[in-house]
Amino acid sequence: MFSRTLEYALRAAVYLGGMYDRPMTAQQIADATAVPLSYLPKVLQQLVRANLVTGTRGLHGGYVLCRKPADMTILDVVNAIEPVCRIDHCPLNIPNHCDALCPLHRRIDALLASAQKTFQETTLAEILSEPGLPDNWHPQDTPKL
Amino acid sequence: MFSRTLEYALRAAVYLGGMYDRPMTAQQIADATAVPLSYLPKVLQQLVRANLVTGTRGLHGGYVLCRKPADMTILDVVNAIEPVCRIDHCPLNIPNHCDALCPLHRRIDALLASAQKTFQETTLAEILSEPGLPDNWHPQDTPKL
DNA sequence: GGATAAATCGACTATTTTATCCTTTTACTA
DNA sequence: TAGTAAAAGGATAAAATAGTCGATTTATCC
Numbered sequence: 330m331f332s333r334t335l336e337y338a339l340r341a342a343v344y345l346g347g348m349y350d351r352p353m354t355a356q357q358i359a360d361a362t363a364v365p366l367s368y369l370p371k372v373l374q375q376l377v378r379a380n381l382v383t384g385t386r387g388l389h390g391g392y393v394l395c396r397k398p399a400d401m402t403i404l405d406v407v408n409a410i411e412p413v414c415r416i417d418h419c420p421l422n423i424p425n426h427c428d429a430l431c432p433l434h435r436r437i438d439a440l441l442a443s444a445q446k447t448f449q450e451t452t453l454a455e456i457l458s459e460p461g462l463p464d465n466w467h468p469q470d471t472p473k474l
Numbered sequence: 475m476f477s478r479t480l481e482y483a484l485r486a487a488v489y490l491g492g493m494y495d496r497p498m499t500a501q502q503i504a505d506a507t508a509v510p511l512s513y514l515p516k517v518l519q520q521l522v523r524a525n526l527v528t529g530t531r532g533l534h535g536g537y538v539l540c541r542k543p544a545d546m547t548i549l550d551v552v553n554a555i556e557p558v559c560r561i562d563h564c565p566l567n568i569p570n571h572c573d574a575l576c577p578l579h580r581r582i583d584a585l586l587a588s589a590q591k592t593f594q595e596t597t598l599a600e601i602l603s604e605p606g607l608p609d610n611w612h613p614q615d616t617p618k619l
Numbered sequence: 620g621g622a623t624a625a626a627t628c629g630a631c632t633a634t635t636t637t638a639t640c641c642t643t644t645t646a647c648t649a
Numbered sequence: 650t651a652g653t654a655a656a657a658g659g660a661t662a663a664a665a666t667a668g669t670c671g672a673t674t675t676a677t678c679c
Binding site: 330331336339340343362363403411413414420421429430431432433435436437439440441443444447451455456457459460461462463 | 475476481484485488507508548556558559565566574575576577578580581582584585586588589592596600601602604605606607608
Binding site for chain 4: 352354355356370373374377384385386387388389390391392
């Protein structure tokens with residue numbers, strides 16, 4: 330139901346949140362998040378273009394989250410990858426229909442709305458604060474240079 | 475976020491619910507639901523295989539919903555097309571991780587669970603009882619032969 | 620039994636998504 | 650300034666999804 334690319338983006342975003350302020354290379358992110366290294370840059374690019382992440386080149390370069398994890402929500406990531414496209418008019422192209430949504434699409438749109446709301450309510454910081462993430466997702470053991 | 479095929483299947487199922495007990499041809503369903511006629515049989519086949527719909531051939535044949543609309547939920551259709559695949563173990567393949575879900579995937583799975591629940595709570599009959607469906611989705615004007 | 624109307628089946632095409640690889644650009648270090 | 654480490658970009662391949670078409674089977678009517 331969610332695309333693989335979104336999965337990857339979420340993993341990367343949460344991971345970068347945990348490493349906040351330290352540039353992480355695609356290699357490091359791929360290792361930690363088990364995203365194919367050859368595909369990951371494509372995903373990260375989408376986050377860069379959405380201004381969620383900055384990528385800097387060269388030695389000691391890497392990717393850094395643009396905002397503090399507490400200021401970035403799951404929804405931000407979702408919107409960067411595949412925006413929840415709400416249904417604004419009934420897709421049944423029937424004359425004299427479709428001013429508002431039909432009951433079927435009212436339901437579907439309600440679901441999208443609720444998903445969107447849930448996405449918006451969760452920040453990366455919240456996820457990072459819960460126990461259970463892999464140890465190497467937390468920077469305590471790798472002090473910032 | 476939902477596949478197009480699922481959209482099509484839902485339209486067809488609700489429509490067949492409205493026409494309960496009257497065999498409707500792929501042609502009729504396609505006309506009413508604006509699903510490509512050439513693709514619709516593929517979709518309906520999936521509903522047939524899932525025992526939600528029966529297809530009978532020949533003159534006066536067509537597709538009929540297997541159960542009363544009140545006894546079929548959105549979830550039944552969803553399960554026939556693309557089952558909500560809940561996350562049962564964290565997909566980060568990291569040693570000593572993954573007994574339970576990590577916080578990220580706990581969230582994602584919670585969303586899937588909530589979607590699943592919503593699907594399950596809505597029957598086709600409920601949708602049909604609400605106002606707003608296209609007129610030709612209701613059989614009153616086309617008496618059963 | 621023959622004509623017809625319908626679903627079913629299978630092969631094929633097209634589009635989108637996911638993934639890979641190679642080159643180019645940029646930044647840092649010595 | 651040369652060397653190196655990184656992201657960025659582009660071309661391509663592979664896989665999944667969506668869509669099309671024609672042949673086959675099955676049921677009904679005359």
